[in-house]
Amino acid sequence: MPKVIVALGATAAEGLLGPGPGITRRRGHWDNLDLGGGVKIPVMPTFHPSALLRRKEWKKDAWYDLQEVKKVLESGLSPEKLKASEAYAAKCASFGWK
Secondary structure (H helix, E strand, O other), X not given: OOOOEEEEOHHHHHHHHOOOOOHHXXXXXXXXXXXXXXXXXXXXXXXXXXXXXXXXXXXXXXXXHHHHHHHHHHXXXXXXXXXXXXXXXXXXXXXXXX
């Protein structure tokens, strides 16, 4: 069972997640592939590599998306729990706590 799925391009994102906004709006936001029985796999939609060859300005966004995937894989947490953990750490840091 995969820990995460990276959907490369609009066709992959729509195939996994169903119809929705275009890839430029969908990318960078975690979604879940529901396999039924309470099993969900986090999905990160991003640009297809061939689109990055045509639109060089999208490379920075795709890099950000892949860094988010890396953080989730390295933390072992779900994207939601990682985001909550990062928000908690930022709040503690704002009070000078470690």
